[in-house]
Amino acid sequence: MTHILVVDDSATERRRVGRLLEKGLDSAIVSYAENGRAALDSLPLKLPDLIVTDLRMPEMDGLGLVEKVAEGGFGIPVILMTSFGNEEIAVQALNAGAASYVPKSALGKHLIKTAENVIALSQGKKSRQRVLQALTEVHSRFVLDNDITYIPPLVSYLQEQIALMRILDESQLIRIGIALCEALTNAIHHGNLELDSEWRQNDEEKYFRIAEERRCIKPYSDRRVRMVATLSDREVRFVIDDEGPGFALVDLRDPTEEFNMDRMGGRGLLLIRSFMDEVTHNVVGNSITMIKNVVPLD
Amino acid sequence: MTSVFDMDGALERVEGDHELLDELARIYLNESSELSIAISHAMEQNDIIAATKVAHTIKGASSNFCAQAIFDAAWNFEQLQPSNSPEEIALAYRTLLHELERLSHAIRQEFHIRQ
Numbered sequence: 228m229t230h231i232l233v234v235d236d237s238a239t240e241r242r243r244v245g246r247l248l249e250k251g252l253d254s255a256i257v258s259y260a261e262n263g264r265a266a267l268d269s270l271p272l273k274l275p276d277l278i279v280t281d282l283r284m285p286e287m288d289g290l291g292l293v294e295k296v297a298e299g300g301f302g303i304p305v306i307l308m309t310s311f312g313n314e315e316i317a318v319q320a321l322n323a324g325a326a327s328y329v330p331k332s333a334l335g336k337h338l339i340k341t342a343e344n345v346i347a348l349s350q351g352k353k354s355r356q357r358v359l360q361a362l363t364e365v366h367s368r369f370v371l372d373n374d375i376t377y378i379p380p381l382v383s384y385l386q387e388q389i390a391l392m393r394i395l396d397e398s399q400l401i402r403i404g405i406a407l408c409e410a411l412t413n414a415i416h417h418g419n420l421e422l423d424s425e426w427r428q429n430d431e432e433k434y435f436r437i438a439e440e441r442r443c444i445k446p447y448s449d450r451r452v453r454m455v456a457t458l459s460d461r462e463v464r465f466v467i468d469d470e471g472p473g474f475a476l477v478d479l480r481d482p483t484e485e486f487n488m489d490r491m492g493g494r495g496l497l498l499i500r501s502f503m504d505e506v507t508h509n510v511v512g513n514s515i516t517m518i519k520n521v522v523p524l525d
Numbered sequence: 526m527t528s529v530f531d532m533d534g535a536l537e538r539v540e541g542d543h544e545l546l547d548e549l550a551r552i553y554l555n556e557s558s559e560l561s562i563a564i565s566h567a568m569e570q571n572d573i574i575a576a577t578k579v580a581h582t583i584k585g586a587s588s589n590f591c592a593q594a595i596f597d598a599a600w601n602f603e604q605l606q607p608s609n610s611p612e613e614i615a616l617a618y619r620t621l622l623h624e625l626e627r628l629s630h631a632i633r634q635e636f637h638i639r640q
Binding site: 235236237238239240242243246247250281283285310331332334335 | 537538539540542545548549552553555556578581582585586588589
């Protein structure tokens with residue numbers, strides 16, 4: 228069964244579109260809403276597989292509906308029914324996340340094919356998500372040079388993997404992302420490039436200038452950061468090794484002490500310890516292991 | 526074929542589904558009656574913007590019957606702004622109501638629907 232929600236302020240149009248879909252698609256169940264607000268209100272009751280919507284409507288128009296569906300993370304594809312004079316708003320809606328559009332004057336010719344394509348793509352994505360939910364463990368190894376611009380895309384990639392496996396919720400994903408950014412930055416800056424965080428406290432510009440210089444000179448330039456990420460339904464574990472001389476943990480200022488709360492040095496470690504369940508270092512001080520235990524999501 | 530709407534065109538829009546077109550005719554008569562009340566209400570309130578939105582809905586609903594005259598009347602009304610003269614607005618409104626009534630009448634006759 229494919230559930231399709233047709234949204235149009237005209238009862239006659241709603242019925243014509245609904246009938247086209249019922250006739251053209253195998254086992255389609257069509258429900259109706261008279262504007263974007265009514266459509267949105269109906270979503271918690273039954274999530275459709277597809278929304279087919281008019282653009283100009285009272286209360287909430289098609290663009291508003293597309294934006295709200297995207298914001299709500301419903302993952303429901305939306306097809307716009309466009310008419311002459313609505314081109315600009317249609318482009319805005321496509322940019323806001325609509326999957327496709329069909330001119331109202333050509334619904335008979337093109338709606339079914341477009342709906343079939345969009346549904347197939349959407350169900351393919353959902354199937355992939357189901358497969359990924361069945362995945363219980365992933366190991367990934369990364370070798371990075373000392374360019375910190377690699378960190379945000381790498382962290383995003385790992386967050387995306389965790390999200391697809393549905394093992395941590397959104398707030399935990401953000402915290403994991405922050406902990407990873409801090410740990411990788413520490414490994415590059417303080418591990419491989421041997422930058423003293425005190426320099427950053429005194430002159431941040433100079434700190435980053437030295438970082439750039441050291442990236443290009445030996446021995447710093449030969450050093451790499453290696454990360455092993457293990458994502459499983461029991462825990463999320465990251466082991467990050469750098470090739471610097473290491474550091475003695477006792478030398479770190481305690482960032483929780485009042486005097487040190489506004490200093491950059493040690494801040495990363497404070498965040499890592501706050502956001503992860505277990506944090507350990509090797510004896511040399513050039514390897515950190517961070518673990519977040521997984522509590523099954525509903 | 527009537528001069529008010531294009532039966533062949535209307536059938537083509539529903540891919541030759543007579544049963545559906547008959548159903549749409551009945552839905553349209555109810556809807557046009559509601560839309561007529563809605564646009565009258567907006568005009569009484571002197572709310573031209575709300576009235577143009579109703580005209581847009583009339584245009585969409587009527588387009589199912591390939592009725593050119595009401596399509597044009599609704600389109601003209603949709604283009605109105607509060608800055609248009611009262612005479613222009615009144616003329617566009619009268620024309621739209623007239624075409625709405627003509628189409629409803631033609632549909633009742635063609636589909637043998639009692640008032």
